[in-house]
Every structure is written in structure tokens, then in C-alpha cells.
Amino acid sequence: MSDQVNTPGRTGACAEALLVARGLRKAFSGKTVLDGADLVVPRGALVCVLGKSGTGKSVLLKCVAGVLRPDAGEICFDGRTLPAGEGPERAAFRRRCSYLFQSNALFDSLSTLENVMLPLEQTTTMRRREITERARAVLRVLELDEFRERFPSQLSGGMQKRLALARALVTRPELVLFDEPTAGLDPLRRNAVFSMITRYQVELGFTAVVVTHDLEEALVAADRVALLDEGCMRFAGTPAEFRASADASVRAFRDSVEDLRADVAANRAHQPSRRAPHEPLEILPK
Amino acid sequence: MNSRKLETVVGAFVLLGLIAFATLALKIGAGSFVGGDTMVVHARFANAAGVNPGSQVVISGVTVGRVDAVRLNPADFSAVVDMRLRKDLKLSTDSMVSVKTSGLIGDKFLAIRPGADDELIAAGDTFTETESTVDIESLISRFAFGSVQKSDETAAPAPTSSPAKTSP
Amino acid sequence: MLQTLGHRTLGAVAELGDFALFTSRSFSAAVGAPRLGRRIVRAVYEQGVRCLPVVLIVGAFTGLVLGLQGYYVLARFGSEGLLGTLVSLTLTRELAPVLAALMVVGQAGSAIAAEIGIQRNSEQIDALETMGVDPRRYLVSPRLLVAVVVYPMHAAFFTLIGLVGGYLSGSVLLSLEGGIYWSSVMRAVGPEDVRECFIKAVVFGIVTMAICCHNGFNAHRRPGLTGARAVSASTTRAVVLSSIAVLATDYLITSALV
Numbered sequence: 001m002s003d004q005v006n007t008p009g010r011t012g013a014c015a016e017a018l019l020v021a022r023g024l025r026k027a028f029s030g031k032t033v034l035d036g037a038d039l040v041v042p043r044g045a046l047v048c049v050l051g052k053s054g055t056g057k058s059v060l061l062k063c064v065a066g067v068l069r070p071d072a073g074e075i076c077f078d079g080r081t082l083p084a085g086e087g088p089e090r091a092a093f094r095r096r097c098s099y100l101f102q103s104n105a106l107f108d109s110l111s112t113l114e115n116v117m118l119p120l121e122q123t124t125t126m127r128r129r130e131i132t133e134r135a136r137a138v139l140r141v142l143e144l145d146e147f148r149e150r151f152p153s154q155l156s157g158g159m160q161k162r163l164a165l166a167r168a169l170v171t172r173p174e175l176v177l178f179d180e181p182t183a184g185l186d187p188l189r190r191n192a193v194f195s196m197i198t199r200y201q202v203e204l205g206f207t208a209v210v211v212t213h214d215l216e217e218a219l220v221a222a223d224r225v226a227l228l229d230e231g232c233m234r235f236a237g238t239p240a241e242f243r244a245s246a247d248a249s250v251r252a253f254r255d256s257v258e259d260l261r262a263d264v265a266a267n268r269a270h271q272p273s274r275r276a277p278h279e280p281l282e283i284l285p286k
Numbered sequence: 287m288n289s290r291k292l293e294t295v296v297g298a299f300v301l302l303g304l305i306a307f308a309t310l311a312l313k314i315g316a317g318s319f320v321g322g323d324t325m326v327v328h329a330r331f332a333n334a335a336g337v338n339p340g341s342q343v344v345i346s347g348v349t350v351g352r353v354d355a356v357r358l359n360p361a362d363f364s365a366v367v368d369m370r371l372r373k374d375l376k377l378s379t380d381s382m383v384s385v386k387t388s389g390l391i392g393d394k395f396l397a398i399r400p401g402a403d404d405e406l407i408a409a410g411d412t413f414t415e416t417e418s419t420v421d422i423e424s425l426i427s428r429f430a431f432g433s434v435q436k437s438d439e440t441a442a443p444a445p446t447s448s449p450a451k452t453s454p
Numbered sequence: 455m456l457q458t459l460g461h462r463t464l465g466a467v468a469e470l471g472d473f474a475l476f477t478s479r480s481f482s483a484a485v486g487a488p489r490l491g492r493r494i495v496r497a498v499y500e501q502g503v504r505c506l507p508v509v510l511i512v513g514a515f516t517g518l519v520l521g522l523q524g525y526y527v528l529a530r531f532g533s534e535g536l537l538g539t540l541v542s543l544t545l546t547r548e549l550a551p552v553l554a555a556l557m558v559v560g561q562a563g564s565a566i567a568a569e570i571g572i573q574r575n576s577e578q579i580d581a582l583e584t585m586g587v588d589p590r591r592y593l594v595s596p597r598l599l600v601a602v603v604v605y606p607m608h609a610a611f612f613t614l615i616g617l618v619g620g621y622l623s624g625s626v627l628l629s630l631e632g633g634i635y636w637s638s639v640m641r642a643v644g645p646e647d648v649r650e651c652f653i654k655a656v657v658f659g660i661v662t663m664a665i666c667c668h669n670g671f672n673a674h675r676r677p678g679l680t681g682a683r684a685v686s687a688s689t690t691r692a693v694v695l696s697s698i699a700v701l702a703t704d705y706l707i708t709s710a711l712v
Binding site for chain 3: 300304
């Protein structure tokens with residue numbers, strides 16, 4: 001989408017993309033979750049990271065955001081390699097990047113408005129009135145302004161998600177990392193979330209990385225798709241390439257509905273008795 | 287709770303806390319602390335047992351100072367007490383300083399009985415007219431064994447204490 | 455067995471080091487931190503206002519009991535006049551800072567440990583980090599700063615109400631003359647006693663608040679426990695360790711000052 005945006009003076013793979021992660025490894029008490037995962041996020045793009053549950057998608061995102069510290073690998077942001085520990089460069093990265101937690105991680109003892117104000121209040125020297133104005137502007141865009149005095153626990157699930165998004169966007173980040181923004185939502189709301197992300201991406205001009213397992217929505221909304229399986233990237237490319245790919249794990253993920261259809265048909269063929277409602281005892285173990 | 291109410295309650299608490307601070311530190315903790323200008327004078331005792339830094343110095347029952355330090359004079363093994371007194375006191379050099387006890391076993395304090403000399407005491411001077419700690423044990427034993435008259439010399443009361451006071 | 459002992463020892467030393475680092479970082483994070491005013495107001499509310507009733511009640515009863523017991527013991531020697539000395543010195547030097555600290559730990563420390571533990575559990579602390587907000591500065595620094603001031607205040611409240619309690623039992627219920635009581639109180643307590651009281655209160659405040667925050671902050675590192683159980687275990691541990699720390703440091707300070 002905007003691979004053309006290129007500042008002179010930068011070289012290598014880091015130059016074209018806003019974010020490049022290379023060879024990320026992370027293990028928890030001996031269990032390897034990430035095994036050399038790579039991720040390239042072009043500037044201005046919407047990248048969807050697909051994968052089964054429990055394949056390390058969230059861990060990948062947390063390593064990028066700095067919530068977790070990867071055991072190995074490097075992360076380049078805007079042409080510069082981020083140091084592993086805390087420091088001014090990490091702090092600068094955090095100012096330009098927002099993270100949307102799967103659990104929203106809203107501050108439950110602060111009101112809706114205070115939740116959105118907090119990042120500005122604690123990281124900038126803006127005046128309180130300015131901060132309030134900007135927070136309310138974001139809340140208005142996300143249709144939450146009338147609920148600004150409520151507490152997160154008094155909001156519905158979808159509103160909480162929007163509030164988390166408002167809090168992530170209020171700092172005007174260049175990069176927003178979404179961890180399963182559609183988990184547990186019905187198909188209509190899933191579509192609404194993706195449409196919201198693409199809409200604000202255009203309006204506010206940020207780059208987005210969305211971790212999800214919603215295949216259809218991802219293939220419609222994303223500029224680029226990556227597939228994570230068993231701790232490494234099995235595929236990275238455009239949605240069209242994803243649809244055409246012959247890779248085994250891509251096919252397993254992409255064609256899972258067909259597989260399910262085949263499985264169901266096979267199961268029913270082997271157990272005709274299940275269709276007879278008046279003979280239930282046969283399926284119980286003896 | 288809205289933030290204005292919270293701030294009011296917190297403000298009230300802090301104010302109360304400061305008052306409590308001040309009461310404890312200034313009223314109770316230093317109830318007999320000598321304010322204003324002070325001077326340090328000394329008094330030499332044969333026995334200053336029970337007198338400690340912080341012990342009160344009174345004249346006619348009114349607190350006029352506190353004991354700063356109690357030390358030993360290595361020359362003659364007498365006890366030297368440094369007292370911090372109010373500076374405006376016009377005490378003559380022959381004033382009598384005695385160690386007293388409040389109650390039978392209470393705190394020891396120093397009582398000054400003003401003298402009549404024309405010469406006034408100044409900062410750094412030493413009172414020489416003193417009465418030492420009354421040794422209650424020897425007093426009692428003299429009562430108990432009825433030896434007040436016979437053993438007056440051998441019981442050896444503190445040199446500067448007047449025999450008239452210690453005998454009944 | 456020997457290996458277990460060594461493992462435990464190393465673990466304890468490592469945690470102590472982590473705790474020291476945590477405390478010093480939280481203090482240094484407070485320097486030049488913008489916009490902690492509201493956090494400080496809230497911290498004064500939770501450590502000060504919320505704890506005031508329990509401190510006053512316990513202080514009053516402590517004074518009443520000291521007055522009663524002291525009176526009967528001193529009456530045996532015919533020196534009831536020393537009741538004020540006994541009550542006031544016991545309160546200022548020992549009971550007020552210790553008991554007030556224990557009450558604040560029970561009321562506010564446990565709540566703070568649980569609150570921070572839940573914030574850790576629901577990723578709120580991670581969220582602060584991704585925003586570039588140092589969670590130690592936002593959650594811990596204000597509480598430590600406030601503890602330095604509020605604990606001595608509670609000790610002062612405790613002493614004053616305890617003295618009134620001693621007066622009530624000694625002079626109102628029993629037959630000691632009120633003037634004798636108060637004059638011996640004034641005479642007994644010197645500046646060095648008040649200083650000892652405040653030094654103890656400040657140290658207890660820093661130590662207990664740091665322990666409570668540290669335990670809540672590391673609720674996710676409880677071995678073998680996760681979720682609500684990790685939070686409850688951290689809260690219990692915070693209160694138990696704080697109480698032990700109060701009494702242990704009390705002994706150390708007393709032996710250093712006396």
C-alpha cells in the first residue's frame with residue numbers, strides 16, 4: 001500500500017517497512033512458543049497475523065510491544081533497531097506505538113473519560129483542558145462521549161472494546177497493535193470492528209497489526225496476511241497470494257471448513273444410529 | 287466519591303494530622319522545654335544519681351530549665367551537671383541547687399533556692415552550693431537499725447549535704 | 455535437604471535484592487514526575503482518612519487499658535502519680551508507632567496489595583507500560599511518598615487519643631487527680647521521645663508500604679498460583695511480611711536509639 005514511502009539514508013530490510021521483527025524466540029519455562037518468527041509491517045499497511053489459538057500470536061505481539069522480552073531476535077522500528085532493555089529509544093517507541101489488549105486492560109477504577117486521558121496526562125506536558133478536549137474528541141468519534149462519566153464495568157463488551165481503541169488512538173500513534181480485537185464477538189460485531197479499524201486507519205493514518213483467527217474478515221480487510229504456526233511464520237503475502245498458496249499449513253487453516261464438512265459427513269456415515277432419537281443408549285459406554 | 291469531596295476530606299485530614307503533629311511535638315513532647323534565650327550553667331555535686339539529660343530544673347516549683355548533660359569531673363570525681371536555664375533569671379552565685387525526688391520513687395529533678403549574694407550568675411558559671419541525691423537506702427537503714435546518732439560519721443552521707451536535713 | 459535449604463536461601467536473597475531495587479526505583483521515579491497530585495490525594499485518602507477510625511479506636515482502648523493496668527501496678531508501690539509517665543512514654547516510644555502502623559497495614563496495606571495484584575492480573579500494569587507510563591511511578595511512588603507523612607500523623611493521633619484514654623481510666627474511672635496525670639505526662643515526654651516516635655513511624659511507613667506494593671506488583675510471579683488465588687496469596691503475604699517487618703525494625707530502631 002505505501003511501500004513507496006521511503007526516507008533516504010536508510011538501507012536494508014528496515015528501510016522499506018515501519019516495523020521489522022526478525023528471528024524472535026521466546027520460551028516459557030522450557031516450552032518454546034516462538035521459534036524464530038519474522039514479521040514485516042510496511043508503513044501505512046494493515047497486516048493481519050493469522051494462526052490457530054495457542055500458536056504464539058499474542059506472544060509475538062507482546063514481544064514487539066515490549067510487554068515481554070524476547071529471548072532472541074531483533075526488532076527494527078522506523079529504520080532503527082530497538083535495544084532490548086528500557087531506555088530513551090524504547091520510551092520513544094512506546095510514545096509512537098499503541099497496544100490494544102485482548103482483555104482491553106481498561107483501568108477499572110477510572111471513568112471512561114479518565115481512561116482516555118491517562119496516557120496523555122502521564123506522558124505529555126499538555127494542559128488539562130487540552131487533554132480533556134482531545135480525549136472527548138476521540139470519544140465522540142467512537143460514539144462514547146455520552147458515556148464518559150461511566151466506569152468500564154458499566155459498559156457493554158463492544159463499548160469496552162471501543163473505549164480501549166479510543167485509549168490506544170488518543171496519543172495519535174503511528175503503529176497500533178491489536179491483540180484479538182474480535183475475540184468472542186458475533187459475526188456482525190466482528191465486521192464492525194474491522195470496518196472501524198480500516199475507517200480510523202484512513203482518518204488517522206496509522207499502521208496496524210491485527211492478530212486474529214477470523215480468516216474471512218482478515219482476508220477482506222488486510223493489505224498483507226501472515227500465518228503463524230508452531231512458533232514460526234509459514235506464510236507472508238497479500239490476501240490473494242494467501243488464497244492461492246499451496247503451503248500445507250496455509251491450506252489446513254484456509255480450508256478448515258471443507259475439512260470440517262468432510263469430517264462431519266464421515267462421522268455421520270460411520271454412526272447411523274445417532275440419527276435415531278429413540279435409541280440413545282447405544283452411544284453410552286457400557 | 288466525586289473529586290471535590292475527596293479533596294475536602296483529604297485536606298481536613300492533613301490539617302488534623304498537622305495539628306496532632308504540632309501538639310505532640312511542641313506541647314507534650316516539650317511541655318517544659320525552655321523557650322526564648324537560654325544560658326548554660328554548671329553545678330557540681332558529690333552525687334548526682336538519678337539526674338539525667340532532660341531532667342527539670344525548677345525554682346519554687348516553676349520549671350525554668352532542663353539538664354543538658356551529666357558528666358564526671360576527673361580531677362576530684364565529682365559530678366558536673368550542665369543546665370540550660372532561662373537567660374533572664376537573676377540568680378546570685380550563692381544560690382543552692384539540690385537534687386529532689388517527686389514522690390518517693392519518682393523522677394529526680396533539680397531545685398534552685400535563690401541566694402542573697404549581690405554577684406549574679408552568668409552563662410558558663412558554676413554553682414558550688416549544692417545538695418546531692420538523698421540516699422534513700424542509707425536513710426531507711428538508719429531508721430530501721432536506730433543508728434541515726436551513733437553512726438552519723440560512719441554512714442558517710444554525701445559531703446555537701448547538710449546533716450540537719452538528712453537527720454530526722 | 456541441604457539443596458532445598460540453599461535454594462530457599464538464594465531465593466530469599468534474590469527477593470530481598472529485588473525488593474530493595476523496587477523500592478529505590480519507585481522513590482527515584484517520583485522525582486520530577488508530572489501530575490501525581492491526584493494520585494497523592496487518593497493515596498492520602500486510602501492511607502489516611504480510611505484508616506483514621508481504626509487508629510483512633512485502637513488508640514483509645516490501648517490508652518484505657520494502659521491506664522487501668524498501670525494504675526493497679528503503680529498503686530502497689532504507692533506511686534500512682536507516675537501513671538502519666540508510664541502511659542505517655544509507653545505510647546510515644548513504642549505502642550503508638552507500632553500499633554498505628556499495624557492498623558494501617560491491615561486497613562490500607564492489604565487493600566493496596568490486592569488492588570495492585572488485580573491490576574497486574576488484568577494486564578492494567580502491562581497497559582501502563584505499553585503507554586510509556588512507568589507503573590512504579592504511577593502506582594507505587596505516590597503511596598510511598600504519602601506513607602512518609604501519613605504514618606507519623608497516625609502515630610501522633612494514636613498517642614494523643616491514647617493519653618486521653620489513660621486519663622479516662624486513671625482519673626475519671628479511678629481516683630488519680632487529673633492535674634497530676636497531665637503534669638507527669640508533660641514532664642515525662644521529651645523531644646527525644648517524640649523524635650523516636652516519628653523516626654519509627656517513618657521507617658514503618660516506607661517498609662510496610664513498599665512490601666505491600668511489591669507483593670501486589672509481583673502477584674504474577676507467585677510460583678504455582680495464578681489468577682485470583684495468586685492475588686489472595688500476595689495480599690496475605692503482604693500483610694504477614696509487613697507485620698513481621700514492623701516488629702523486627704522496631705527492635706532494631708529501639709536498640710539503635712536507646
